[in-house]
Amino acid sequence: MPTVSVLAYPGMSVFELGIVTEVFGLPRPELDVDWYRLTVCAERGAVPVIGGAVLRSDFGLDDLAAADTVIVPGVADVRGHCSPALLDALRKAHARGARLVSICSGAFALAEAGLLDGRRAATHWRYADRLAARFPAVTVDADVLYVDEGDVLTSAGSAAGLDLCVHIVRRDFGAAVANAVARRLVVPPHREGGQAQFIESPVAEPEDDAVTASMSWALANLTEPITVATLARRAHLSTRSYLRRFKDSSGTSPIRWLIAQRVQASLPLLETSELAVAEIAAAVGFDSPVTFRHHFARSLRTSPSAYRKAFRG
Structure with missing residues (x-):
């Protein structure tokens, strides 16, 4: 133990x-x-x-x-x-x-x-x-x-x-x-360490159900090429309004949040599958293995390969 x-x-x-x-x-x-x-x-x-x-x-x-x-x-x-x-x-x-x-x-x-x-x-x-x-x-x-x-x-x-x-x-x-x-x-499974301590509006306003819905859509479509403009259209908001309301309700930016979700989604694949790192990068929506490795290392301070090796003992 x-x-x-x-x-x-x-x-x-x-x-x-x-x-x-x-x-x-x-x-x-x-x-x-x-x-x-x-x-x-x-x-x-x-x-x-x-x-x-x-x-x-x-x-x-x-x-x-x-x-x-x-x-x-x-x-x-x-x-x-x-x-x-x-x-x-x-x-x-x-x-x-x-x-x-x-x-x-x-x-x-x-x-x-x-x-x-x-x-x-x-x-x-x-x-x-x-x-x-x-x-x-x-x-x-x-x-x-x-x-x-x-x-x-x-x-x-x-x-x-x-x-x-x-x-x-x-x-x-x-x-x-x-x-x-x-x-x-009964807590979120992962909050990135770099997330802001203080959020101006910790609980989204009722009208920001649209922002929440756009986040849910993104999680269900991580393999798609997702931009801020894409999310704003999903929320029926201008890009500028979407960025402001996303930050007010979550304390981070849409792209930073999206990267964190993709890194998070890669962990079970690294732990349990035999997929190559390049295949996992594509499966969670990164446009290249290099981009995946960069963001993975920034988030977890290790590489995808080293994480897989350490997890498997």
């Missing part, structure tokens, strides 16, 4: 902890894979949480540092300092090859441990300026949902942390397992 440890810290919201336990802690025998073994760790045995409750754990910082994946869901105070013992545990975990993950303000702990120096990192948009000011060696991206730097991953606020956790499942077990977990959680 891959092991995951999560830090419980004083003053935390139990929702922050719940994100991690819901994804990595629940048994999932229906998936027929060696699921994660989760450990909740605390610097001290008793941890007061929001609402007056107290969480108790028999696992400490040594256990935190010993896991394959170490998750810091937040810090008690973004203006203060983490304890030397916690910073030491994070450095030890990283030195022995563990994967380090932060959610929301947890990026402050990774940054203070020096693990984000020279890296791009995400945090909640409320904390982005403070993180950048305190740790100038970190390239803070205030706009994205999460950043995957391979061995160190960071995310924005709590809901983005859920996206990142599902992304980690996808990295570890592939698209089919991640999609099954997402269905059980």
